[in-house]
Amino acid sequence: MELSEQLGIEIISMLSAYIDVPINLMDPSGKIVASTDQGRVSQLHGGAKKVIETKQEQIILESDIGDFSNVRPGVNLPIFHRGDLAGVVGLTGCPEDVMQAAGMTRGSVEIALEQIHQQRQAFYQERQWNNWVQQLLHPIKMDEEFLIQEATYTLNVDVKQNWQVLVLCISNHFEWCERIRQLFTSQGQYPLFVVPHQENEVIVALPDQNDSITIENILKELYTVDASIGIGGTEYGTAGLRRSYFQAVDAIHLTDKKFSYSKDVQMERLLSHIDPEILDEVTKGYQNRLNQLEKVYKETLICYFVSNLRVNRTAADMHIHRNTLVYRLEQIHKKTGLNPKVFKEAIILQALLL
Structure with missing residues (x-):
């Protein structure tokens, strides 16, 4: 991930309130993408180009100015993200006076890059899971082989095991997804996915726990919320995920309980699906x-x-x-x-x- 103009501007805006020296942020080509001196934005920085070539810090003294284009005395440090050069940070001033601030600035930029990277990865993965679940629950049919390949090679998970699906009918279901995930992970339970679906559903796929968890205890805070929770049976693989989902939906529709288990409404499910x-x-x-x-x-x-x-x-x-x-x-x-x-x-x- 490289330092961009948008990110550079945000970082300059944040750091300039704490660091009272001129700051420049350069991308991997050496171009200044953000600066406390707007007149320097978009210029090529000779000191940054040297940092990019050597991947080492470059200290510029008053006597060195003639050796580089568009530079002033100060310190220029490489910015790395996951081992790759992402850009350069430069602080203007006496090198001894600004070195510590330059190091702090570099650390702040590298932390920001990693946070943004993780957020993007999480967002991208969430979109992949949403698309995968949409195909899994296609109203007519699903392509099981395609779903297995997508899960294996794109989502990096093995779906060839037993799963139990929970369906929560709840308002503001997008906002509840992360909270529900936290409730399970806080108890050491890691769902295959927790995704919003349709207008008011949150779908949770849990690995088979052999009844070692009590779903009602984990989700006990939902007793005070206007929500209905259906729990499907334990089923195998992608086809099993699909079956367990529809079992959970039936359980919600066929009872008026807060927590409804498909195993408790088998006769009702059978009768409700008569032609x-x-x-x-x-x-x-x-x-x-x-x-x-x-x-x-x-x-x-x-x-x-x-x-x-x-x-x-x-x-x-x-x-x-x-x-x-x-x-x-x-x-x-x-x-x-x-x-x-x-x-x-x-x-x-x-x-x-x-």
Whole structure:
């Protein structure tokens, strides 16, 4: 990474408040790209050219001015970034007086170059992951071989292992991405990616931890935030990442819990993905009747299914007498034509409720 005009101007603006001597910053060609003396900008600096040739510091005394073009007494130091020459910093004045300030200036420039380099790398990698995930979740199909190659040779990761995907539906999802990444890394967990998706999703891909982590504990601060978190199953490879994502999305849509696990809604997932035409064909005679049920009967039916068709448990959960529950179930049978105590008919009722 080389010293640019824009970066040079920013550094001069920052350092000039602390260093009360003239400062010049030169690019790898020796041209002054930024200076406290605007009249010197864009000029070639002879001392800088000597530094570029030798990659060594160049001290210019009053007696040396005739040996170089466009120079004044002072110190010129090479600026390196990751082993390569990135430019030259020059401070005007008595060399003994400005040497320390010149060294501090060089250090500041090299630190700034590294920070910008890391920021650009992080931004570039984030864009690569965003593009990769977009292709992974293509609504029609994905090119698995291409995704594996991109992951291996561009993103430098091995996706041929088990993954678990989390989907967080949350406002300001772009801002939350970095915070969510920090929450996991603070617990020693390093996601494959944490990316924003669509209008309000954050997608997190975690390596298989064999249930050694408690996701709800790591993300406990989200309990106070308007967010829903779906957790997919553990699946293998790129195809597994895709499956786990859609499992997590289903888990969010099929429950009203803060944290929803796809493993807890397998039956609901199955019923929700029945062909709509077949579902309508089977249930059209019952749907209107169910819709006309009083609220208390629908609530009873929902609780009855949550309790796995156990009468005593349902009655206890609803704080009603067992006979009251039996009566309500009989009324549901009478009003809808489907008996919730008969397994096959209960399945149809469950599908209608979903």
